[in-house]
Amino acid sequence: MLKCQICKATYPDVFRLKCDCGGLLDVVNEFEKPLEDLLNSDYLDIRRYLNLLPVNQKTLPSLTPPITPVIERKIEGMKVLFKLEYLMPSGSFKDRGTYVTVAKLKEEGIKEISLDSSGNAAISFALFGKAENIRVHVFIPKHTSEGKKKLLRLLKAEIHEIDGSRMEVHEKAQEFKGATYVSHWYNPYFLEGTKLTAYEAFEQIGEVEYVIIPTGSGSLFLGLYKGFKELERFGKIKKIPKLIAVQAKGFESLGKRSKEKNMLGEGIAIPEPPRKEQIKSALKESKGVHISVSEEETKKALEELRSMGFIVEATSAVGYAGFKLLLKKELLKENSKTLMPLTGSGFKSLTL
Ligand SMILES: [Zn+2]
Incomplete structure (x- = not known):
């Protein structure tokens, strides 16, 4: 319901x-x-x-996302569990939400859809659309990584490039007629897919103290919150972990907006996400915090992640940069366990 x-x-x-x-x-x-x-x-x-999941199991998408692996590293005395979401079929965690959404679209025989995206959601829907014969119109910012655009062309998406900010792209997509609009900023089914990250992580590593999440529209943040809430209701965890929303400087929606702009987090450059109040209340309930990181910190984090063998995109490194910042400020409990989803593949944006 x-x-x-x-x-x-x-x-x-x-x-x-x-x-x-x-x-x-x-x-x-x-x-x-x-x-x-x-x-x-x-x-x-x-x-x-x-x-x-609220889906009819007879009309599931033919493309099935895997359970993503977890790799553990000790970092400054902390146990960090990296969940490799970037190993999803389209190279980002978005496939989880897309899977549930496409299941719903198939139930209703919908064959033509539109969405706006900074790239990853567009690629995810284009991939599932190709497998299911659904025509996919994607509205993306002109400054989207060339690698992502190339992939969208290969997947035969109908590309609408918009010369403007992420919010302007969103407006243009909403004006488009003739296809079912499936924006993951609103779509409640998307969060049903992303909540599974919490279930998988729980089965893989048990309870954790912290979850660090790059946060723009909140499609991963709110999914994780929902998953942990359900696990709490099932009596599997005593309380939900502290959720930590990491944003890019200059694009903060949860706190004061910085003057300097971190242009590297293209996936979370969303100053006004529709579910902002919901994110804030989940943050409060989990006793979590929100922080933002600079371009310099993101670059450094990206390099460190590569040295650990993780080829991810800069948006994923925003989360790790936030973790490093919290360590520096001694805001994390010693010897604690932190779950860190690595959200998007670096193979789509080889520019940095
Ligand atoms: Zn109403």
Whole structure:
């Protein structure tokens, strides 16, 4: 069931971006069995968690995301668990949300969609669209990495390049008629996919104290929050971990906006995300914090991640840069366990 955040109206689990009143929608799940009974042991990919998703299992996408691996490193006495989300089929965590969204689109026979993206969501939908014969219109900023644009062309997406900021790209996409708009900024089903990161991490590494998340639209942040909340309700964890939202300087939506601009976090350069209040309340509930990092700090973090063997894009390094900053300020508990999703592949943007 979908529920409106403003007027509390409910809708059945059909594809829908917003309430009739304009409010944002959330998927409300009621699980009546213990988690063990809901996990599907027939699969070693994300279909293991199908019973936790509001989808018709007869019309699933043919392309299935894997369960992503975790690599542990000790960094300054902290146990850091890097979750390699960039090893997803399209090279970013977005495939999780796309998988659930495309499942819903297939249920309704929708064959033409549009979305706006800084690149990764566009590539993800283009890849799934190609596999499912769905025509995908993508609205992207002109300054999107050339590698990402090339990939979109290879995947035969209908590319609409917009010469403007990420917010202007968003406006143009909303004006476009003739296709179903599936923006992950609103789409409640997207978060159902990204919540699975929490389930996987829990099964792989147990409870953690902190989760560090590069945060723009909040599609990963809110998914993780939802996943951990559900695990808490299942009685699997005592409390949700402290969620740490890391933003790029100059594009902060959760705190004071810096004058200097960190242009490296193209995936999170979103100053006004529609789910901002929801992110803030999840931060507060988890007793987490938000911080922002500079271009210099991001570059350094990217280099360090490469030295550890992680070829990720700069947006992923924003999270690691935030972690380093918190270490420096001694804001993390000693000997604690931190989950750090590495969100996007560096192979799509080999410019830095
Ligand atoms: Zn409403």
